[in-house]
Amino acid sequence: MAAENVEGTITHNGDIQLNGVNARGVYLYGTRVDTHADVTDTSTILVGGGFNAGTNTRNYGVWVQGSHATANVDGIVNLDGVGGIGVHARQGGVIDLGNTAEVNFIGGSDQIGYFIHGNGSAINNVANDLDVSTDNST
Numbered sequence: 001m002a003a004e005n006v007e008g009t010i011t012h013n014g015d016i017q018l019n020g021v022n023a024r025g026v027y028l029y030g031t032r033v034d035t036h037a038d039v040t041d042t043s044t045i046l047v048g049g050g051f052n053a054g055t056n057t058r059n060y061g062v063w064v065q066g067s068h069a070t071a072n073v074d075g076i077v078n079l080d081g082v083g084g085i086g087v088h089a090r091q092g093g094v095i096d097l098g099n100t101a102e103v104n105f106i107g108g109s110d111q112i113g114y115f116i117h118g119n120g121s122a123i124n125n126v127a128n129d130l131d132v133s134t135d136n137s138t
Helices: none
Strands: 002-004 008-012 015-018 024-029 035-039 044-047 060-065 069-073 076-082 085-090 094-097 102-109 112-117 122-124
Touching: 002 035, 008 024, 015 024, 024 035, 024 044, 024 069, 035 060, 044 060, 060 069, 060 076, 060 094, 076 085, 085 094, 085 122, 102 112, 112 122
Parallel strands: 002 024, 008 035, 015 044, 024 060, 035 069, 044 076, 060 085, 069 094, 076 102, 085 112, 094 122
Antiparallel strands: none
8 A cells, every 4th residue: 555645544454465575565655745544453464575685675564754744553564574674764754653553573584673764753652572583683
């Protein structure tokens, strides 16, 4: 599901399964108008697939980019594969995690649960306890 500079709110309330490389489950890009997504508590995003070292591309569960991009995440993101990233805020994007939000490391290696990049970017309400049980993950 993707939205680029779409005014208003989009809602995801189902299942997404990612394979391959350079895929995003929920992608928001908001630099000109307020672009918002709700990932509901009935959502599950499975981030499988791989990592391409030559191009440094990975799969992402939720990607929110731009100073007008925001998301509320109440669903589950499962990391299972090589190099996947669960939740990513970039270039001013802001993600609020709800009480039912989870990022789970269920298999694979070299994964990143939460990745924040750039001024003004934020992921709020990250769980204090996180079981990072896959090899070379953070």
